[in-house]
Amino acid sequence: MSNTDFVLAVEDLTVSFDGFKAVDNLTMYIDKNELRVLVGPNGAGKTTVLDLICGKTKSTGGSIKFNNTELTKLSEHEIVRSGVGRKFQNPSIYENLTVYQNLEVSYPKGRGVFGSLTFKRTQEVEDQVRRVAADIMLTEFLDMESALLSHGQKQWLEIGMLLMQEPELLMLDEPVAGMSAKERDQTADLLNRICQNRSVIVIEHDMEFVKKIAHKVTVLHQGKILAEGPMEKVQADEKVIEVYLGH
Amino acid sequence: MTLWEKMCASDLLGGKQGVIGLAVLAAVIFLVLPLGVDIFRLNLIGKYLTYAFVAVGLVLLWGHGGILSLGQGIFFGLGGYAMAMFLKLEASDPITTKIQSTPGIPDFMDWNQLTALPWFWEPFKSLPFTIFAVLTIPALFAYIIGYAMFKRRVGGVYFSIITQAVALILSILIVGQQGYTGGVNGMTDLRTMLGWDIRTDSAKYILYYANGLLLFGAIFLSKYVMSSKFGMLLLAMRDKEERVRFSGYDVSNFKIFIFCLAAMMSAVGGAMFTLQVGFMSPSFVGIVPSIEMVIFCAVGGRASLIGAVYGTLLVNYGKTVFSETYPELWLFLMGGLFIAVVMFFPNGIAGIWDKYATKYGWFKDKAVTAKKPEVSTTGVETHAVLTETLSAEAAAATESTDVAASVKKTTRKKAAISSPNIRGAEA
Incomplete structure (x- = not known):
């Protein structure tokens, strides 16, 4: 497959679990600095697509190229190190560490066994932690055990942990699930801020929220792309209304 | 800044409370016990303290890494046997063993019709090699087990069961290969180390102190690991392994390393056991001792290094007292103790201590908040x-x-x- 200018080029991607094709011949391209939202009914394969990109699930066919590097052959930590960050559906933070430690542990230095044993908290790390904490609105909670954060703040913290790694591609699975209206607005602002110098893929059900953030929307249905394009175009699409937006 | 303030401010020692805890433990091990009990009892305590090496390793592995190994006896035994092989060879010189049909080899080999020293025994004639072997062979064995399992992402209960199986296999192997290992009796009648009689009272005192110093070495090493980024990652892995993996870390390497480190500590304990007790046998390798060591750690508090040492001392003291008076009741008591700890005091003695220390504000840590x-x-x-x-x-x-x-x-x-x-x- 030829090289492209896209940050992420997914081509003919297929994965089948015992004959059931969760993702079926999917082709999708993500531009630099683009914020793409994946929508679709439950079981459409949205989360599976993210799992395939970050290496959690191995594909049965097709290719995923990130900056023209094939990802399907790499292991999870190699994919992360090449610049792909992934946030899980339920907030995955280290509850027994403080907010500061959660961010510090995610700093992309000292990633080997011996590197981590000799890792020192330099001014650079300190600055990065404070910068990210300001971004995710958690500066005043830095010394608090992260288990005590509210649900929404935990979601932000996990996004912050990814930002510490300065990924070129950030993938967020339902980042506003369980958030209050105010928190949703703050998250939309946050996403609009952080996609300035990176590409972002978001899975989201809340159409109001999608409208606020999406540059382009991809609608998945039964592992295939049903429609793709700007929000207004997709919302007007008859097939989309029938299978997804209708109910 | 005085030395005291410096120590209290250091991350490594864990603030004022950490420094006081270490100082109290040092006083107990190096002053109170040697002055308070006779050499027979002190030697017994020295034996218990060799188990504390295993318990300290388990605090790292289980308490912080969340990896429960039910086979730490493997490494304790390997370390102990390596030291025993050296001592046995020294005790089997041709003059002492001249009544054997093959003089110059260990007595149990002679009884089993061996006529020459097996090749793998040869290097154990050298003390430097033996010390090297104590530190590396168990760690290497742990690396092989760890690599095979963690790279395949075997974890949790499955890991525990497999380590238990390996402990059983090793103890059966030792019992079965009588001619090479001394079988079920183990290696007994160990006398001198480079001509120094280890059975005298003065030798027992020296070995007790050496053991205590090594134990503190293990505790400081563990404190260093726990205060580094590695230590934070261990806690993170215990909590959300996937998140660590998808933050760019090869999780299996971290698990392998901590397993090897815990194995190495256990092996040092095993070697010190052989030196102080004067023998080594398969009854310190199998499933039962391995599980007992987990209980020592759990009772003391699986997240606390110092707690693990006290836990080891207390359970073993209880074992000695009760098994002298009611030998048949001891096993039930130990089982009951473990269940009680798991159900009511999941953080063991250290957990109870912390609870009351926080409640009544003992040792309020100004150094940490001022940091x-x-x-x-x-x-x-x-x-x-x-x-x-x-x-x-x-x-x-x-x-x-x-x-x-x-x-x-x-x-x-x-x-x-x-x-x-x-x-x-x-x-």
Whole structure:
């Protein structure tokens, strides 16, 4: 497959679990600095697509190229190190560490066994932690055990942990699930801020929220792309209304 | 800055409370016990303290890494046997063993019709090699087991069961290969190390102190590991392994390393056991001793290095007292103790201590809170801020139920933390 200018080029991607094709011949391209939202009914394969990109699930066919590097052959930590960050559906933070430690542990230095044993908290790390904490609105909670954060703040913290790694591609699975209206607005602002110098893929059900953030929307249905394009175009699409937006 | 202030401010020692804890333990091991009991009892305590090496290793591996090994006896035994082989060879010189049909080889080999020293025994004629072997062979063995399992992402209960199986296999192998290992009796009648008689009272005192110093070495090494980024990653892995993996870490390498380190500590304990007790046998290798060592660690507090040492001392003291008076009751008592600890005191003695120390404000740690002067809020204040933010939001937001739900969740999570799940141990 030829090289492209896209940050992420997914081509003919297929994965089948015992004959059931969760993702079926999917082709999708993500531009630099683009914020793409994946929508679709439950079981459409949205989360599976993210799992395939970050290496959690191995594909049965097709290719995923990130900056023209094939990802399907790499292991999870190699994919992360090449610049792909992934946030899980339920907030995955280290509850027994403080907010500061959660961010510090995610700093992309000292990633080997011996590197981590000799890792020192330099001014650079300190600055990065404070910068990210300001971004995710958690500066005043830095010394608090992260288990005590509210649900929404935990979601932000996990996004912050990814930002510490300065990924070129950030993938967020339902980042506003369980958030209050105010928190949703703050998250939309946050996403609009952080996609300035990176590409972002978001899975989201809340159409109001999608409208606020999406540059382009991809609608998945039964592992295939049903429609793709700007929000207004997709919302007007008859097939989309029938299978997804209708109910 | 005085030395005391410096020590209290260091991350490595764990603040004022950490320094006091270490000082008290040092006083108990190096002063109170040697002055308070006779050499027979002290030698017995020295034996218990060799198990403490295993317990300290388990604090790292299990308490912090969440990896429960039920086979630490393997490494304790390998270290102990390596030392025993050296001592046995020294005790089997041709003059002492001249009545054997093959003089110059260990007595049990002669009884088993061996006529020459097996090749793998040869290098154990050298003490430097033996010390090298104590430190590397168990660690290498742990590396092989760890690599085979962690790279395949075998974990949890499966890992525990497999380590248990390996411990059983090794003890059966030692018993079965009588001619090479001394069989079920083990290696007995060990006398001297480079001509120095290890059975005299003065030797026992020296070995006791050497053992204590090595134990402190193991504790400081563990403190260093725990205070590094590696230590934070261990806690992170125990909590959310996937998150660590998808933050760019090869999780298996971290698990292999900590397993090897715990194995190495156990092996040093094993070698010190052989030196102080004067023999080594398969009864320190198999399943039962391995599980006992987990109990020492659990009783002391699986997250506390110092707690693990006290736990080891207390359980073994109890074992000695009770098995002298009611030998048949001891096993039930030990089982009951383990169940009680798991159910009511998941953090062991250290957990109970911490609870009361916090409650009554003993050893309030000024050094730690003063460390980051730029952050004005302490833990309690931040919590108050959080509660305020949440209630303000609850009042303002239209979806107030949503916020209430998340507050509830926070409280529940808090409850879950104060009683960490230890059920893995029951399996």
